[in-house]
Amino acid sequence: MVAPTEKPSDKSTTSEAKPEPTQQKSTAALEEDDEFEDFPVEDWPAEETESAAQAASGDGTTQHLWEESWDDDDTSDDFSAQLREELKKVEASKRR
């Protein structure tokens, strides 16, 4: 994706300002937007779906593609130590 600040109209400005042959580019830029694209074919068998592709790469499900949002490996002694350290600071600031 191009820099988010660049609007589609800007793109067509630059490309359409040039002579004719570049005109195709400008229309391509227009369609390049975040629009759902037309599929090249109307229909396809189940084997060609993303679901089948993912199942083939995993253990027959799509479970492996999503993971839990927390990291239990990280809840180590490190954090407890860090927490105790910070806690001292909090308590200290309270006493003041």
Place this chain on the structure above:
Amino acid sequence: MDGLIRQFRVAYAATNGEQLAETLSPDVQTHSAKLRAIWGRGDLRSTTADLNFLFHQDQARLSIRLSKEETSGWYAIYTAYWKAIGEILAAEGLRHDAQSSWAKVYDAWKDLTLLTVRGYTNHEFENWTIPCLYVTGRYLRLYAMRADAERALNNDNTAVDELQDDFDPQAEENKCLEDCARHLNRIFQICASDRAPLEESRKWGVYYAVNLLFKTYFKLNSESLSKNVLRVISAGRSDIPPIDKFPKSQQTTFKYYEGVLAFLEENYVEAEKHLEMAWLMCHKNAQRNLELILTYLIPCRLLTTHTLPSAQLLGPFPRLQKLFMPLAHAIKKSDLRAFDIALRDGEDEFIKRRVYLTLERGRDIVLRNLLRKVFIAGGFEPAKDGAAPVRRTRIPITEFTAAVQISSGEAIDSDEVECLMANMIYKNLMKGYIAHERGTVVLSKSGAFPGTKQDRRRYTYVIVISRAINITTSLSGSLAEVLVPNDYKKYDGWCMGGISHG
């Protein structure tokens, strides 16, 4: 013209709608030579004469059975098609004798579209020919967008000096597309309102038309109109065949838009359902579409199930990696500061994709993960004799305050933390209550952080055991030793004290 009409006859004889629609394709990239041949010398009179001959005199015309009505319908369509081709070739710079504009192309193609629609209302066209409606509708939208872009460009160049009073830039900007939406809606109506028995009904064109409408309305930023369409077809009063009877391209596109619409209404459970369906059904090679689906499915999942995309899922999509990986990382590490930075860095893109507000709510998940870390670091209560150890569930607010300070890198007031925690409890991201006078949070013993399987498993186990065995207190248990902080005794004292919870 000869070749074109011969192609028409072949498709018609085979009742092949796709093939028939192909005769109306204006695609210059793939059919440049063919379109030039159709345009010929660009002489209207000889073209009319040709068409007259082909539709009214040519013996070969009898190879297919066209009613008088149908004949006049198709005759008009191919005349309009020929005119449109002339404009298209000129606009693409492929004619030396003339120049044109996309505005003119749009008008010419609109005439063709109207005539095609009329074929169904006035000229007895059968339902298998509806791909002709698709092709006219699809290109009408394309030309409308090009015409609008072209006008915007010209306006820029001629720098508007006089400012009019009631000038609506938005409406002006999309003038052709707005007009196009009306014609597409007409196509939708003549498909949806067909009363013929299902096997010969134009209802089979409904989803194609709806998808075109969705694309158009999204571009015009009028999602509410999309909702109206959705209401018409979901009401069931139109007897539209179930969606799984339609080609996968139409199902996928429809489910994507239905999902995004629910997403924009913050109905994430519904959105997830539709988007996941779109994702699973999408063609595996349609990278761009898969990417678009995931752009919304990922924020959905974050809120509904608190799950994140794995590196494997994002592997093929560098753009999504750039968008979501820093956030996902921050969430996993329960790092508030990193989360805020990631959100700020991606802000422009997130806003453009309209996922910013949804992702912003992800901060709750970071916080929840952080609070859970405090809970886990809190270790275990002195275990009852022989019973499995129970996690410490009464935790001083100061511990949470300290954790938030570590994570956000900023000093924070403990009242503010209390407020954050109250929110967590309200949102059901954490179970328990705040004992304000004691400066303590009392967490639920059964799954203080809903959704974490590990806790759930451990707790069910603990509850069963502790109910079965009678209680005496002593300190033991190997599990406890792993996680209990050295100063647990400090809290132990009041844990024995009086707060009860049920």
